[in-house]
Amino acid sequence: MIADVPDEPDEQLTEPVDDSAEELYEHAPCGYLSTRPDGTIVKINRTLLDWLGYDRDEIVGRRTFQSLLSVGGRIYYETHYSPLLTMQGAVREIAVELIRHDGSRLPALVNSVLRVDASGAPVTIRTTVFDATSRRAYERELLAARRTAERSEERLAVLQQLVSDFTPAATSMDVSEVLVDKARRAVRAVASTLWLLAEDGSTLVRIAGGTPPHPLLLRAPRDAAMPHTQAVRRNEIVLLGSVEATRQQYPLIAELMVGAAREAVVFVPLSVGQQALGAVSFSFDQTHAIDDDDLQLLRTLGRQAGQALQRAALFEAESRLRHRAETLQLITGALAAPLDAAQVARVAVDRIAATLHFERIVFVLAGAVGPVVAAASGVSPAVLGSWRRDAGDLAPALSWPASNGAFFDLPEEHGAALPGLVDLPPEDRFGALAVLPLRSGTRSLGVLLLDRPAEHSFAAEERDFLRTVAAQCAQALERVRLHAEALERQQRAEFIAALSRRMDEAPGLRQRADRLVARLVPAIAERARVALLADRQLVTVSTSTMSHAVEAAATTRADPDDQPGEHVALALSEGTPQVAASATDEITETALPLRARGRVVGVLVLGLGRSRPDRDLLGFLTELAEAAGLALENGRLYDQERENGHLLQRGLLAGEPPRDPRVAVTSYYRPAGEDLEVGGDWYDVFPVGPDKIAVVIGDVVGRGIAAASAMGQVRSAIRALAATEPAPASLLQRLDRFVDRFEAGRMATVAYGELDLSTGRLRYSCAGHLPPLLIEPDGSKRFLWGGRSAPLAAFAGMKARTEDEVQLSPGSRLLLYTDGLVERRGRGLDLEMARLAEEAGRRSRAPQGGLLSDLAETMVDVQHRDDVCLLCVGFGVEPQFEREIAADMTRLKNLRDDFRAWLATLALSADERDALLLVCSEAAANAVEHGYRDDRIGVVSVRARVADGVVELIVRDRGSWRSPAATTDRGRGLALMKALMDGVSVERGVGTVVTMRRRLTSEAVA
């Protein structure tokens, strides 16, 4: 090593060589010095003085050896050097640093030898000094080389680590995590940020790291004058080595660096070949400087990251494609099932919510009158509710011009396009939004809105995918629409056919109209009204309303016919369907003309709900109205026919019975069960002289107008003949001739009688008619079988007519009837007649009012196929009023009517009549109510008579008596009785007997 120490140049080298020992000492190639044991220098050679830059005088005797050493050297001298020397007598190759006169350091190796005297005491120390400058430099180089090696090894390890970290990174997010986190720590940066080029390559978007304080650091066009864009553009590292250096080119960045106390920032391109996919920045503070090797490392890192990103991008693209394919398959599969548009919407929303990452999904259908939110996900109930009420805000989305859909990455972008979406409360406001029209051809079926709360970049690939999803939804909608249309067409055709059938089953206009509206409400309309023109007046024939409440309101309101509305008037005048301009009660009316015989005969007014019917529905309704018009017209014709017959018959049946207190006439007529034409039954009662009335009942063969008119003729003939013919038999003979001549009423049957009111004698004759029934006041009864002969003008009949006579007692009743009452399929006529006699006898004390309907109901049911005609003649003034009524409140009126008639035969004041009638009714009501609370078939009997100027009224029941305290109402009736009668007594036994008396006023008695 010493040999390597280069010779110092020596100014004396040119002089003649003086090899004397002194010369050698002074100019030896090493330094010599001698010191005393305490270190004081006593001798030093020139070589060392030159090395150190001292004069001899400054050193010898003045300085110690150790004072020439560096601080560390001095300590070493005291702790090792000196003790070793003392102990061993010599030290070798000790490395020290000597301090030159100018303060610089001289690395040196020293050997020292201690000389001792004879006693062993130290005398001097001889030291040789070798210049170790070169050797030190070498050693330092060696060290530096090693450090460099270690550093690059470390970098290599970092790089290797990062590369191995990149390897499993499947997504760009994984890569970015490695970059901004691990790489930052590896290069000892304090912060790092990652930007990647957006798919279209025009924008550099921040992906991870830091929170960039400037928008351009968030998103920047590729050609922006920014360091990260530059790194990408040039695919080169951009080093901002200091704030000062940065200020000129990027003043903005320089400010940011100052603000964040950054010394330097490096922007590293993430490159694949000649392209950069993005850039990553690393910021450093003063604790770490960047050298070329760092930059080299970063460059390599950038390339590795670039490759990892590309790999991840490919992987992501592939998995995205796979996921989308699977999702699409799922959605398409699910959409195959629904049968209506609402279901399609629900399924689509459910599927999209489950498989795609959208916060809100709104499926809007194009309804007849505007958008309908059919299904939604992620929307607040309030907003959904408001949309359900009125989704008009979404209308712009429905008529979206871009059939390819529109994609808004930022919330503020769609504000102008869909103002309604921006008016939503903040929490419901849409973020990044995809508006996907659902179309079939040019027809808009709806729109699908997909939203993410924050900004989102809809990549081209995603857009394509979403369009495909929308297309699938549209296809499903179109499928269900076609399905529904076909179904609807079929249903509508069936509906009209069934409606016509149903209407045709009913005979008359009104029934048909009722069936029409009943069928339409609520199946098609919320309310329906059939109004027909009669003498230019619109008359409502039938009406139906869905809600009872509305119906109730309508009855108290003005008749809707008063204000038919312009739509109705127009439908009538134009003969085309008309929709009302405005809704009333939330219902928009549609007026459909009803046609018959080529004319508009009326109008069908339908309330179809709030919305106006579309053309499709109007077409259906028009078709329906055509069918309904025809059916109604047929019903009208039927009615007309039937009405004519009935008019004729009713005109003939009607006629005031004779007003005479000695006779009470009641009649009953019930046409055959529904749908049948009028029959030929009739009855007649008319006076023939001051004390005589004629009583007629008859039955003309056949039905319809012909029968009715024949009956009319026979009836008129009888009236005419009665005026001249003295007796029933001769009248019938004359009638035979009449019928024979005019061919009207042949084979008709007639019972004819003349009752003398002064004597009670009845002369009668029956031409083929069933025998009259005579009921005595005591309930005994008999058929009048006398005076029988054949029906009118019967070819096979005997020509002679006979008659008979019977004496009626006061209070007896004569019952005449037609065969409809007693002819029943499967029952013998005799049995039915016996039953009639039985039932009539049981009712001998029943009030005459209600008696005939009662009998008819007992004898035949409502659906009876024949007319039933009954005539009852009550004869004579009863000395004593006796009636029995069933325990039924509705019978009270019949009782009162009879009692009123009986009272009318007495000479009473109006107040007396009113009082007795009231008391009778109250007492009977009490008997019904309290006597027969549990027994509705019981009987209440009422008896009244006048004796010695006192009216006695007895009301009797045989029911189980209940305490009157049970109700206060009873007391009221009782109080009335007591107030109006002189005496009231209540007797309770098996039943209850209430006896009341009232003295009549003197003039009344007189």
Added chain:
Amino acid sequence: MTMAQVTVLVVPGGYVAKLDGDVDIAVADRIETEILRQTEATAALIVDLATVSFLDSAGVRLIDRLVGRQEKGGALARIVAPQGSSTLFTLQVCGFRPELLVATRQAAMASVAQR
């Protein structure tokens, strides 16, 4: 069988409930239900009995309840019962307050208008 009937009409200031036929225990409840359904106790009520042929105690109670309901609601009640009618007789027997009873519907309407 003639069923008693009721027709409710809206007139200035209230309602007219026009009854027909025999108003007795058989029909009183039905009539009352109908009147209550179609009128409000806050407007005047004229019960027109001009064409009622008979009124029994159940009919009297019905009218009494209607009057009570009106007066509780702070609204006017009038009963039209023509002179000499059995209806008037019955109401008088039952001690109805004379100011409630008027002979014609016009008179009743006039008293409604005066309020």
